[in-house]
Amino acid sequence: MLRMRTLALVTSALVLARVVVYAWIAVPFGGLTDAICQYDCGWYIRLAVEGYQSDSQWDTLGPVPNWAFFPLYPLLIRGATALTRLAPELAGMLVANLLFIGFVLAGVVYVRRTRPTLDPMLWVLFAVLFPFGFTFSVPYTESLFALLTIGALLALQRERLLLAAGLTALLCATRPTGVLLIPVILAACAATLWRERHAPDRLQTLGRVLLPLGVAPLGLSLFMLYQYAVIGDALAFNHVQLLWGREWRGPLYWLIDGISAWDWGNMLNPNGYPSKTYDCAWALLGLGVAGVLARRRRFAEAWLLAGTIVLPLSTALHSLPRFVATSPFFLFACCTALAPISSLRWRAVLAGGLGLVQGLVVVGWYISSNALY
């Protein structure tokens, strides 16, 4: 079995190599800093530099207020910028890549515990080369979210309830879908309470179980309190979604909307409207994978993957390909499906193919392809 140190070295080298390739591809697109910072990246960078402001100042913030974006990742960019003196875009990329290395290695530990037959090296290669995996290197919240999710699940597996709750609190300050882990913490606490129902010291058990429940939602609660103080609306992050084209109509409405649009042709026009059917197809694929996970009794994984899809799908279709393709559980499921490929030659072919497609996807990102936002 490969040692963790070897895997850490291989992962770091691969991530560094792919950033170098991204920089090389970015040369005709104005250089890495300009090319990599597409779509929401600008919002995170601006938040890191300027923070949130009230709506009386919103006209200085861009076309709409920045309240929809959660604070943890911009705070990390701000910290990294202060520490390294790098430009915020580069600091954001540095943070994202370090967190990505952390996620891949946490994934190795998780895979060894939950899928003992899966080769950890295959996981490392897959995570680095998966076509949408480039998003983990972009100044976005994906790598932070994935690392915290796996960290919380690992803590739960070791029955470290308070640690899991602390990581969930950070997750809730990263993205709205962080709240999906709260029911998982609740279930783990309930299981502990049931298991120790005959223990002599019930007071101690109750304290051990209730404190994590108080800690887990803290990230969201503090963000709500902050938004109330600055903006005057504790749910501003939710209400402002309307200005991002998100309207609560339920997942079924948007699925039907996506299928009935049947607008695959929009994918060929990078300047046109994004294809609703393409976004819908990713949502259905993700839900299918969640169903497979549930059937294999991986209930927490199925819940987290399905929730990551259904929650945003209830308000719109956009960004769903990214939400699905960067979910750790979708990645684990895809990697497990590739596990039967054991011959070195076929693995090399697979790695080459995935890497090539990822390169093309990166070019799509650099030209702001509407299939990738």
Added chain:
Amino acid sequence: MHSVLRAYWRLAAATVLIVAQAAILALGLLDPHVSKGYRSLFIDHTMMKVPYEDHTFIWPGPDTVPETAVPTKSS
């Protein structure tokens, strides 16, 4: 004795955290100025439109903002 104290400390901390967060949630859900009650969160999407229409946030950007934008609580 030490473990009993620790159990009480944990219970007290948990109670304070849960009550405080319930209050924050209530602040968001029940504030009539911004959210028109709990229904604004998910159930009736049309209710969500009300506060921000009042605030005259008009797509696509700053050039379209009228000078008479309604101020918020914080201003």
